[in-house]
Amino acid sequence: MKNLDFIYNRHSVRKFTQDDIPMEDLKKILEASTYCCSAKNAQNWHFVIIKNQDKANQLAKAIEEKNTEIANQLQDEKQKIAFKKFVRFATFFKDAPITILVYCSSYVPTGLKEMNILEGYEEELKHIVEMSPQMQNIGALIQSLLLAATEIGYGASWITSGNYASKEISNVIDFKKEGYSLAAIVPIGVPQPPIKSPGRKPIEDVISIIE
Numbered sequence: 001m002k003n004l005d006f007i008y009n010r011h012s013v014r015k016f017t018q019d020d021i022p023m024e025d026l027k028k029i030l031e032a033s034t035y036c037c038s039a040k041n042a043q044n045w046h047f048v049i050i051k052n053q054d055k056a057n058q059l060a061k062a063i064e065e066k067n068t069e070i071a072n073q074l075q076d077e078k079q080k081i082a083f084k085k086f087v088r089f090a091t092f093f094k095d096a097p098i099t100i101l102v103y104c105s106s107y108v109p110t111g112l113k114e115m116n117i118l119e120g121y122e123e124e125l126k127h128i129v130e131m132s133p134q135m136q137n138i139g140a141l142i143q144s145l146l147l148a149a150t151e152i153g154y155g156a157s158w159i160t161s162g163n164y165a166s167k168e169i170s171n172v173i174d175f176k177k178e179g180y181s182l183a184a185i186v187p188i189g190v191p192q193p194p195i196k197s198p199g200r201k202p203i204e205d206v207i208s209i210i211e
């Protein structure tokens with residue numbers, strides 16, 4: 001039986017060496033990631049690749065400033081400290097040779113148009129929207145990207161904790177694409193060990209079998 005090492009070998013990499021990534025490798029990874037599944041094959045994504053160190057620093061600064069702005073309004077001192085401390089998990093991309101900004105657009109999920117013209121389907125409509133099929137597509141894309149990067153010797157990470165600064169981020173890079181919003185930041189590079197992997201819930205805890 002084939003093993004599943006390609007899945008187990010992936011870890012969130014937050015420290016990178018100074019080594020660069022050839023554009024050829026990056027394109028290979030991005031192209032492979034787009035072969036993930038997407039509802040209605042919507043492919044509702046767009047990559048913005050940051051190769052410029054100054055720009056990466058400006059992006060991190062924009063997140064730090066927004067973090068401070070929010071933190072300064074918090075009354076609870078403990079909450080304020082915790083929020084400020086967590087900012088490093090949103091900005092470590094600045095030390096990676098390449099940062100990918102993943103943008104997402106929406107599409108019309110099955111049933112939405114139909115139920116919108118009918119009455120009595122509020123709950124179903126709410127559920128469809130809350131389960132965000134467009135974001136599920138982005139999840140499939142990013143996981144594929146991380147697996148592809150790992151497979152050819154790189155390390156990467158998935159960052160959403162800086163999303164509160166999405167407007168500022170798009171302004172720094174002057175990127176606008178009608179209907180697209182920032183979904184995640186993905187730094188990529190050669191991993192610098194050690195890489196720690198947090199544990200998982202026992203599989204029995206996350207399975208329910210209906211017989």
Ligand SMILES: Cc1cc2nc3c(=O)[nH]c(=O)nc-3n(C[C@H](O)[C@H](O)[C@H](O)COP(=O)(O)O)c2cc1C
Pocket residue numbers: 010011012013014089090157158159160161162196197198
């Ligand atoms: C949607 C999503 C958002 C995440 N956001 C962040 C983040 O903002 N900062 C960070 O350091 N890690 C982030 N992570 C990585 C998780 O912390 C990590 O996947 C989890 O702890 C399991 O560790 P592993 O990826 O090494 O297996 C995110 C992961 C996902 C799937």
